[in-house]
Structure formats: C-alpha cells, structure tokens
Amino acid sequence: MPKVAIIIVNYNGQEYLHDCLSSLLSLDYPQELYKIILVDNASSDNSVEFVKNNFPQVEIIVNQQNLGFAQGNNVAMAKALQRDFDYILLINQDTISQPDFLSKIIKVAEADEKIAAVQPRLMLHPQTDKVNSLGNAIHYLGFGYSLGANQPLSGDLQSFEIAYASGAALLMKSEVLKQIGLFDPDFFMYHEDLDLGWRMRMAGYKIMVVPESVVYHKYEFSRSVKKYYYMERNRYICILENYKWLSILLITPACLVMELGLFLFSLKSGFWQEKIRGYLYFLKPQSWQKIFQHRQEKKKYRQVKDKQVIKYFTGKITNQEIDNWLLDKIANPIFNLYWQIIKKLIIW
DSSP, rough: OOOEEEEESSOOHHHHHHHHHHHHOSSOGGGGGEEEEEEESSOOSHHHHHHHHHTTSSSSESSOOOOOOHHHHHHHHHHHHHHTSSSSEEEOOOOOOOHHHHHHHHHHHHTOOTTEEEEEEEEESOOOTBBBSSSSEETTSSSSSEETSSSOOOOOOOEEOSOOOOOTEEEEEHHHHHOOOSSOOGSSSSSSHHHHHHHHHTTOOOOEEEEEEEEEEEEOHHHHTTTHHHHHHHHHHHHHHHHHHHHHHHHHHHHHHHHHHHHHHHHHHHHHHHHHHHHTTTHHHHHHHHHHHHHHHHTTTSSSOOHHHHHHHSSSOOSOOOOHHIIIIIIIIHHHHHHHHHTTOOOO
C-alpha cells in the first residue's frame, strides 16, 4: 500500500486541532503508512505546545513568520518529496475526517496512472447535511468555485472528473508534483489550488472527486471575503500564466466587461481599495517578469492544448454564498453565451 504524508498548515487554529488530529489518527489506513506533519505559520495561540503535549506522534515544522497557505504547504511538501512518500495529502486545520476517507481516495488514485489528484466529498460542519465542495469548477475568466456548495447531497456516489480539487482536502501523487512543481508561493492564499489543478490539466493528467469519501469542513465564508485582494490578483495571474496568448486574446472582451462590473461592485461593497491594490500589482515590472518566467517553465511540461484543458471550464458562476440577482439573471447568461461561442474557436 502507498505511503502518505498528511500535511496541515496551521495558523492560530488551536481550537480546531483536537478534532482534526484525533480524526486523522483514527483512520482505518495502516498507521505505519502515513505521517502527519503540522506546519505552524507563526501562531500566537499556543498551537505548537498544544500539539506537542497532546499529539506527540505528529511531526511539527515551525515557521518564523506567516508564509500563507501556499508557501506553508510548500515547505512541508518539499521535505516530504525528499522522503519515500508516494502521496501527499493536504488537509485544512478546520476539518474532521471520516475513518475510511483516505483509503477510498487512495483506491481511486491507484486505479489510473493518469490521475494526478483526488478530492473527497467536503461537507459542512456543523451543517453536516450540506455540501461544502463536490470538487471545484473553473470559470473561463479565472474564477474558481465549489460544486454543490450549501446544497444537500443529490445523485449517486460515483467518482467523476473535476476541473480542480479543493486545497481543503487534496490528495496528490508525489511523482506528478516532482514533474510540475508545487504551489506558486506568491499566491499566499486563494487560487493556489486552482492554479495547480490547471497545471495538472496542462500536463495531461486527470483530477477526480470521490463522493463516497467524506471530510467535514468547519468553513466560514466570512473568513474568505476578507481576502479580496488575493482572490482578484491571483485570478489574473492564473489567466496570464496558463492560457495560451490566443486564448487570452479571445477572452479579453469578456474580461473587460467583467472588470467594469467588479470594480463597481467593489465600490458598493467597500472592497475598492483592495481592488486598486490588485491593479497596482500589475504595474510593477517584476510582476510581469515572474509571469513570463512562469509561462516558460510551464511550457516544459505542457502536454495538451488549451482545447483539451477548457473542456472542464464553465461559462457560469453558481452555488455562491452571496445571493446576487444581477449575476444570476444578467451576467451569467451573457458571459455563458460568449463562452459557448469562443470556446469553439479555441483549437490550439
């Protein structure tokens, strides 16, 4: 059976760690075949001491500053890849795992060498009858969102392909990470999992969700909206680094219209300063140097055309926590129509 490194990035998450670690130490997977590694991002809430005193079998990496989700995970993943782990599992500090979740996603991952990543079904907690994520979707303008969010589970429990897997519970093959690299550390948080999934697709791999495998997530949307700058900036980095230039040219008209709408939304919602901050990032020469450098690096492992990658992209944004009639009645139909037209033109 494969060996698995389970990595948890913690930042002031002591209140979650007992449930998270207790559930991981109760897995039905052989304990000698998995290692739990906690990466602490300079917490100030006594998290490290709590884990040392209560879970001595957990390996701890202490960062001297908050490196964010992306680089925090990278630190542990880089060390795990130097060891003999076949898989790396990333899981959030605010999760509770079902005992058989790991064995079920491992079984699916092992069934096909082209599967690079697998996600369990993420359910909300304490609203355990509602979905947090049945895999994630990529909108062609770079937005990422969870399938089935806040909805009761419906349909069968068969595994299926998704655009990308949520970093909240993400199993990846070590050999694939050695090929395409880890998270982009500049992302800090948000869209780093979308970017990694997009890169896996570019390299010709599959990404799956396994509804039979269950992890509960104590997700709070209010914690996410405070990071508007990273959401918007990183969305554009994904577009500029991962699409081919002709694809970028085709989506530009829709980008401009969407950008106007988002700027007006930021004025109304009070996020305009974060939006301006995102614009300023792209006015720096060093930002563009990184974008062009990363584009060149990704060419080295690209195996498929944009035409194949965008099969898993969508023209609509659904399952949003914020109820917005403008999105549902006007934006989605217009942007989806545009996508249905231009995606037929993307043949490269």
